[in-house]
Amino acid sequence: MRKRDLNILADLTRFRCMTRDDIITLHFEGLRNPITCCNTVLKRLRRDGYVEVNTSQHPYIYFPSPTSIKKDSAKIPHFLKIVEFYKSLLKFEPSSQFIVEPKYGKGYMEPDAFMIWKRAPFFVEIQRSVYSEKVMNEKFIRYVTYYMSNEWKQESWQPADKKVFPKIILITDTRYNLPRHSGVQFFQVQDIKQFLVFAAKTREQKTESPNINEIKINIG
Numbered sequence: 001m002r003k004r005d006l007n008i009l010a011d012l013t014r015f016r017c018m019t020r021d022d023i024i025t026l027h028f029e030g031l032r033n034p035i036t037c038c039n040t041v042l043k044r045l046r047r048d049g050y051v052e053v054n055t056s057q058h059p060y061i062y063f064p065s066p067t068s069i070k071k072d073s074a075k076i077p078h079f080l081k082i083v084e085f086y087k088s089l090l091k092f093e094p095s096s097q098f099i100v101e102p103k104y105g106k107g108y109m110e111p112d113a114f115m116i117w118k119r120a121p122f123f124v125e126i127q128r129s130v131y132s133e134k135v136m137n138e139k140f141i142r143y144v145t146y147y148m149s150n151e152w153k154q155e156s157w158q159p160a161d162k163k164v165f166p167k168i169i170l171i172t173d174t175r176y177n178l179p180r181h182s183g184v185q186f187f188q189v190q191d192i193k194q195f196l197v198f199a200a201k202t203r204e205q206k207t208e209s210p211n212i213n214e215i216k217i218n219i220g
Contacts, residue, residue: 121166
């Protein structure tokens with residue numbers, strides 16, 4: 001199996017599902033005929049039993065075989081949003097680590113992703129719906145509980161000389177009045193571009209709010 005085939009299967013496993021267009025963006029960009037090449041590869045992978053497909057939607061949605069979710073799962077739009085967010089990072093800088101729905105234990109938060117981007121750690125929350133104040137406060141408390149546990153200091157990506165708690169990027173069209181905590185900080189933005197604009201503005205204004213330079217760390 002070719003390296004590109006393995007990379008496609010790895011991404012399908014990581015993201016649970018992707019559209020054909022997602023796969024083209026991540027694995028066939030720059031080719032003269034990316035659509036034709038992608039269709040040929042996916043047809044072969046499907047024929048050989050490595051991928052499954054939902055043909056009731058256009059573009060088709062592909063899954064690893066065996067798939068970890070049903071091909072008509074209500075969570076498919078959510079997973080596709082995570083892929084969309086991941087692709088948006090590539091316009092600025094690839095992430096050196098991107099884990100979908102990492103697990104941290106009972107009572108702790110359940111982020112949509114953990115990533116190391118621009119040499120800094122982030123939790124990512126992607127919202128497709130408007131949540132109540134109660135739900136958002138509970139989400140915030142779970143992050144604080146994890147922060148207070150100090151378990152995050154044992155993560156393998158942590159630098160030896162300075163332990164850093166990841167910032168939380170909340171992708172949302174709704175502005176929430178979240179509580180404040182010295183160790184847990186949310187950035188409420190509509191997309192990653194807005195996050196970068198916000199960081200640049202805070203740097204220019206020389207406020208005490210963290211900016212990209214301040215949250216950048218050396219993790220190897």
